[in-house]
Each structure stands twice: as structure tokens, then as C-alpha cells.
Amino acid sequence: MPDLIPVTILTGYLGAGKTTLLNRILTENHGKKYAVIINEFGELGVDNDLVVDSDEEVFEMNNGCICCTVRGDLIRIIGGLMKRAQKFDGIIVETTGLANPAPVAQTFFVDEDVKAKTRLDAIVTVVDAKHLLARLDDSPEAADQIAFADVIVLNKLDLVTPEELARVEARIRSINRYAEIHHATRGNVDVTKLLGLNAFDLGRVLESVPDFLDEDSHTHNEHLNSISLSLDAPLDPEKFNIWIGHILQTEGQNILRTKGILSYKNEDRRFAFQAVHMIADGDFVAPWKATDKRTSRIVFIGRDLNRPQLRRGFESCAA
Amino acid sequence: MSDFDALLKARGITETLGANITTGVFNRAGSHAAFALGDGSLRLADGKGWSRINAHEGAILALAPDCSVSGFLSGGDDGKFQRVGVDGSVIEIAGFGMKWVDNIASFAHPKSGLLACTVGKFVHLFNADGSKSRSLAHPSTVSGIAFDAKGKRIAASHYNGASLWFTASTSETPRFFEWKGSHLGIAIHPLGEAIVTSMQENALHGWTLPDGKHMRMSGYPSKTESFGFTKSGKWLATGGADAIVLWPFFGGGPMGKPAVELGMSDGAFIKRIACHPEFEVVAAGFDDGSVIVADIMKEKILPVCGPGRGAITALAWNASGSHLALGTESGFAALVDFSKQG
Numbered sequence: 001m002p003d004l005i006p007v008t009i010l011t012g013y014l015g016a017g018k019t020t021l022l023n024r025i026l027t028e029n030h031g032k033k034y035a036v037i038i039n040e041f042g043e044l045g046v047d048n049d050l051v052v053d054s055d056e057e058v059f060e061m062n063n064g065c066i067c068c069t070v071r072g073d074l075i076r077i078i079g080g081l082m083k084r085a086q087k088f089d090g091i092i093v094e095t096t097g098l099a100n101p102a103p104v105a106q107t108f109f110v111d112e113d114v115k116a117k118t119r120l121d122a123i124v125t126v127v128d129a130k131h132l133l134a135r136l137d138d139s140p141e142a143a144d145q146i147a148f149a150d151v152i153v154l155n156k157l158d159l160v161t162p163e164e165l166a167r168v169e170a171r172i173r174s175i176n177r178y179a180e181i182h183h184a185t186r187g188n189v190d191v192t193k194l195l196g197l198n199a200f201d202l203g204r205v206l207e208s209v210p211d212f213l214d215e216d217s218h219t220h221n222e223h224l225n226s227i228s229l230s231l232d233a234p235l236d237p238e239k240f241n242i243w244i245g246h247i248l249q250t251e252g253q254n255i256l257r258t259k260g261i262l263s264y265k266n267e268d269r270r271f272a273f274q275a276v277h278m279i280a281d282g283d284f285v286a287p288w289k290a291t292d293k294r295t296s297r298i299v300f301i302g303r304d305l306n307r308p309q310l311r312r313g314f315e316s317c318a319a
Numbered sequence: 320m321s322d323f324d325a326l327l328k329a330r331g332i333t334e335t336l337g338a339n340i341t342t343g344v345f346n347r348a349g350s351h352a353a354f355a356l357g358d359g360s361l362r363l364a365d366g367k368g369w370s371r372i373n374a375h376e377g378a379i380l381a382l383a384p385d386c387s388v389s390g391f392l393s394g395g396d397d398g399k400f401q402r403v404g405v406d407g408s409v410i411e412i413a414g415f416g417m418k419w420v421d422n423i424a425s426f427a428h429p430k431s432g433l434l435a436c437t438v439g440k441f442v443h444l445f446n447a448d449g450s451k452s453r454s455l456a457h458p459s460t461v462s463g464i465a466f467d468a469k470g471k472r473i474a475a476s477h478y479n480g481a482s483l484w485f486t487a488s489t490s491e492t493p494r495f496f497e498w499k500g501s502h503l504g505i506a507i508h509p510l511g512e513a514i515v516t517s518m519q520e521n522a523l524h525g526w527t528l529p530d531g532k533h534m535r536m537s538g539y540p541s542k543t544e545s546f547g548f549t550k551s552g553k554w555l556a557t558g559g560a561d562a563i564v565l566w567p568f569f570g571g572g573p574m575g576k577p578a579v580e581l582g583m584s585d586g587a588f589i590k591r592i593a594c595h596p597e598f599e600v601v602a603a604g605f606d607d608g609s610v611i612v613a614d615i616m617k618e619k620i621l622p623v624c625g626p627g628r629g630a631i632t633a634l635a636w637n638a639s640g641s642h643l644a645l646g647t648e649s650g651f652a653a654l655v656d657f658s659k660q661g
Contacts, residue, residue, distance in 0.1 A: 051417065052396075053417050053418060055439065055440075055459075057459050057460055057478065059459075059478050059479075059501045059519075060500075061500070061519065061520065062499060062518075062520050063520060070501075072459075072460070072478065072501045072519070073460060075519075076421070076460065080378065080419060080421075082339075083339050083341045083357040083378040083380065084339075084357050084358075084377055084378040085338040085339060085356065085357040085358035085359075085378070086358075086377075111519075112541060112542070113542065
């Protein structure tokens with residue numbers, strides 16, 4: 001297997017401090033080279049040798065999935081970057097403030113050429129601690145960006161009181177309980193907490209998931225929330241495929257992300273499953289350790305999720 | 320195994336160029352082949368030796384023969400559209416800043432030669448001397464361009480279809496051929512009977528000319544990155560499968576007609592197709608590095624080189640069809656002589 005180039009997607013609402021964070025990442029002395037893909041309407045300059053302008057051109061795949069939208073410009077740009085003799089350590093894709101993260105993420109699931117050369121490392125969302133609550137009330141994109149995130153940088157901490165911060169964090173957790181949250185002022189986050197995370201290598205993420213068995217947190221008016229399910233009995237892969245296929249086909253528009261680490265019957269390797277809306281991908285990863293409790297875990301982040309129904313379905317996949 | 324390389328050894332000159340080869344073409348005279356590299360250099364081979372021209376800052380993304388007999392046109396991710404001479408001269412025709420020059424085409428004619436390059440959503444047309452003619456705007460990034468055989472029209476592929484422009488007209492609106500999805504490349508039938516695009520969904524789409532009837536050509540296991548019509552226009556030769564897939568453009572085809580498959584490999588997919596300029600013969604380069612030449616009428620396959628040197632990324636005949644140039648992702652390049660030898 002060739003070394004796949006890690007790709008970090010940097011999202012965040014206008015004014016949240018995305019470009020400041022990006023410049024901070026690029027100028028920090030880490031000795032690594034990054035190719036940066038930005039939108040031409042970005043308000044601030046980006047300080048890097050290799051910056052590529054993109055037009056965020058989204059198109060709908062003719063593959064029967066009604067919400068399978070893909071960024072064609074990214075496919076083209078990544079193909080072009082791979083031709084360069086001068087190599088780099090990673091790619092950072094900055095999206096515009098209003099962008100829905102789904103097409104960017106789906107690009108890395110759908111296109112075979114992109115999959116052959118790169119891997120999605122993490123979706124990092126920058127939010128403004130002072131204005132997030134207002135943004136969440138007036139724009140669905142702001143909530144989607146939080147729901148999609150593997151890592152959330154809670155920026156502009158110097159502008160809020162501890163009480164305001166607690167409210168903002170609670171609100172983020174009500175949407176996405178499984179993202180890592182880092183506090184920041186003017187984007188001062190350690191780069192190692194943002195890049196090279198392998199967040200899509202689900203084992204680590206799901207192992208660190210807190211409160212697996214507690215009840216869902218209360219949701220607000222956006223109806224976005226996250227739930228997790230676990231099962232100690234090994235799964236029948238065929239049953240699981242039929243069930244998850246059906247769930248994503250029928251509910252995929254409302255389910256933004258699905259991640260799972262699964263224990264299949266008669267299989268010593270863990271199976272990592274993930275999906276963005278209806279587009280799913282899965283592969284065997286490192287084997288269970290002898291000391292591991294082989295618990296299958298799956299997380300859904302989406303709108304109006306029906307926990308009892310999902311739980312019954314998941315449990316029915318037991319071998 | 321070494322049998323597959325017999326032709327390469329007996330009739331070829333080879334070189335290791337040290338960087339990713341992105342594409343390759345011959346000049347119109349057929350005297351030189353040029354290989355474009357990911358390090359920005361152009362490597363020329365004239366059958367006797369190799370030379371290097373440092374043409375671009377980043378990777379060269381596009382290459383075409385110039386309208387003149389000996390020169391080349393190159394475009395790169397440094398935003399430059401350039402004319403490169405076999406003497407090593409490099410002249411900038413146009414610069415586009417941070418934008419990439421993704422595709423280039425040219426039409427040679429003593430009086431009305433044309434050059435074209437694509438940058439983002441635009442096709443920029445130039446006269447043969449390099450003076451700017453027009454800029455053609457499209458709804459999304461242009462992924463491929465092709466002149467028709469007479470240089471009267473230029474076709475461009477993009478999201479949701481293709482646009483066909485008259486090169487001599489000043490009209491701001493092209494004829495638009497609509498089909499939903501992302502179209503990745505384009506070809507025009509040599510007699511002007513159809514335009515065909517390749518698509519993101521491992522399929523090709525076509526429209527008959529002038530009536531614009533749809534043609535769907537699907538069933539590929541991977542994307543068709545390269546395709547072209549044979550000299551007569553009877554066949555559309557396509558990559559993207561483990562054999563050369565030939566669609567018949569005669570007798571009412573390709574609609575309702577099965578495709579012909581030639582040169583089945585052992586699991587490798589075709590990355591590059593090059594139709595012979597004189598005969599109903601097609602060269603095909605695979606992702607395992609092997610190259611074959613197929614005679615469509617005789618259904619005969621001739622191995623040119625075996626696997627193991629990286630995926631084929633450059634494949635081109637010279638104008639007389641006597642020489643084939645081939646290059647790979649890992650920088651292996653060769654010229655193979657197919658001319659009759661005494």
C-alpha cells in the first residue's frame with residue numbers, strides 16, 4: 001500500500017478565524033510542506049509556497065444517491081498536485097464560510113483516483129465563541145459544520161466570559177458529542193492537534209468517546225444531535241450490511257455522519273465503517289488485542305435521529 | 320516475460336527521465352517527440368538522443384504540437400501558456416497568475432491556424448502567431464477541449480454537458496449539449512458527425528451532430544481518461560477497461576450496437592489510447608506499464624512493451640504513424656520505430 005497523502009478539511013463560518021488559524025499552521029516551524037487549496041473569494045492572504053485557487057464546484061453524481069454531491073474541482077486539483085515532482089506532507093482544503101462540508105468529504109469516498117493517492121485525515125471546524133450561538137440560530141450551515149467536525153477549534157476565547165463559554169460548549173456538545181474541542185485565541189492551537197490525526201482511522205476516535213451509555217443530550221431547534229450504540233455480541237456482517245444500507249438509503253439525507261468500529265463474527269480484525277450521508281466505506285483495520293473487550297460501537301450524527309429504532313436495528317445485526 | 324519487451328528492445332530507444340511524465344506528443348513534422356514532466360521540464364527525443372528544456376516552474380499539465388512544423392505548446396500549474404522550440408527557446412504566449420493551464424489544443428493551417436488553452440472556466444483562443452483572439456466563458460471549469468477537423472469549431476467539456484463554439488464567430492453563446500453530471504474530456508468525430516465526452520461515472524456520453532441525439536456508452540470498471548476516434552471515424556477507441564473498448568460509429572451505431580473489445584489484459588486497466596493517423600490501428604497503454612498495438616480489422620494484437628515501469632501516462636503517434644512515443648508515471652520514456660526496415 002503506497003503512502004497516502006493526508007488531507008485536512010478546514011471549515012468554519014465567515015469571521016470565525018479560519019484564515020488566521022491556517023496562516024498559523026503554515027508559519028509554525030514544523031518543517032513540513034503543505035499544499036493549500038483555498039477559495040478565490042477568501043478575504044485574507046494565505047502565506048504558503050503552494051496555494052491553489054479553487055472555485056468550490058459541486059456536482060451531483062449520477063449514481064442513484066440523491067444527496068451524493070462531490071467537489072469536481074478538488075478531484076482535478078488533487079490529480080494535478082500529484083503530478084508535481086516536488087512532494088509535500090499534506091493537503092489543507094479551506095472551504096468558504098457558507099460551504100456545506102458534505103461534498104468535500106464525499107469527494108474522498110467517491111472518486112477512485114483521489115482515494116488511490118490521498119486519505120481524509122480530519123475535518124477541522126473553527127467556531128467563534130462570541131458569535132456561535134447567534135450563527136446557529138440563523139444559519140443551518142453553521143450547525144452542519146459542527147456536526148461534520150472531527151475537531152472543533154473554539155476560537156476568540158478572549159471575548160467571552162466563563163459562563164458564555166460553558167453555554168457555547170454545551171451547545172456544541174448537543175450537536176456533536178464526539179468531536180475533540182480545543183480552546184484558542186487568535187488560532188493558537190498546537191498544530192499536532194489539528195494535522196496528522198488520522199481521525200478517520202476510527203479506532204482511536206471511538207475509543208476516546210465519552211459517556212457511551214448515557215442518554216442523548218437535549219437538542220435545540222436545529223434538531224441535530226449525535227447518538228452512539230454499542231453491542232457486545234459479535235455482528236453478522238451480512239445482516240449489518242443490509243441494515244446499514246437500508247438506514248442510509250432511507251435516512252441518509254438526515255444522517256450527516258456515521259462512524260463505527262465493528263466486531264464481526266469469526267474475525268480477529270476490527271472493521272472500521274464510516275459514511276457521509278448515503279456514501280459509505282469500510283475496511284478491516286488492526287486486529288483486536290487479546291485484552292480488548294470486543295464491543296462493536298457505532299455513532300450517528302444527524303437530524304431527528306430515532307434512537308430506539310436505530311438501537312433495535314443495530315442489535316438485530318448480532319450473529 | 321521478456322518477450323513482451325522484444326519490440327522495445329529491437330526497435331526502441333529508451334530513457335529514464337527522473338520525474339513523473341504527465342503527457343507526451345510529437346511535433347507536426349514528426350521529427351521530435353516531447354515528454355512533459357512533473358518537474359516542469361520538457362524532454363525532447365529526436366530518434367538519436369535526448370535534450371532537456373526547463374519550461375515551467377511547477378508541473379507541466381498540458382502539451383500539444385504547435386501550428387508550426389517543429390514547435391510545441393505547453394501549459395503548467397505556474398499559470399503559463401508557452402511556445403517551446405526544439406532549439407530550446409521558450410516564449411510565453413500568456414500568463415494567468417495562480418490559475419492552472421489545464422488543457423491545450425492547436426489547429427494547423429497556413430492562413431488560419433489557431434491555438435487554445437483552458438484556464439478555469441475559460442477557453443482562451445489565440446491566432447497562430449500567439450496574438451489573443453477571444454475568451455470563451457463556461458458555466459464551470461473546462462475539463463477538455465477539441466478542435467474539429469477544419470478548425471471551424473471548438474468543443475469544450477464541463478459540468479452538465481459540452482459547449483460547441485464557432486471559432487470565427489463573435490457570438491457569446493455556444494451551442495450547449497446538456498447531460499447532467501461532470502464531464503471530464505472531449506473528442507469530435509473526424510467527419511463532424513458527433514461529439515463525445517468521458518464522465519465521472521465511468522461512462523461516456525455523446526451527441527450526434529447536427530441533431531444532438533444522445534448516446535450513452537457505459538459499463539466501464541474505471542474512469543475513461545483517454546479516448547479517440549480512428550482515422551476513418553468508424554470507431555471510437557476508449558480506455559478505462561481491461562481491454563480496448565471500441566464503439567462502432569457506423570451502421571446506426573453506437574446506439575443499440577455492442578462494443579468490440581480487443582487486447583484483453585490480465586486485470587490491468589487502460590490509461591492511454593492513441594489512434595494511428597493512417598490506419599484503423601490503436602495503441603493502448605495500461606496502468607501496469609504495458610503497451611499494445613491493435614489492428615482493428617485483423618483483430619491482431621502486437622505487444623510493444625511489458626509491465627513494470629509505472630502506469631502509462633503518455634502515448635502518441637507521429638503524423639505519419641511511423642513512430643510511437645510512450646512514457647510512464649515513474650519517468651520511463653521510449654520511442655518505438657514501426658517503419659518498414661530493409
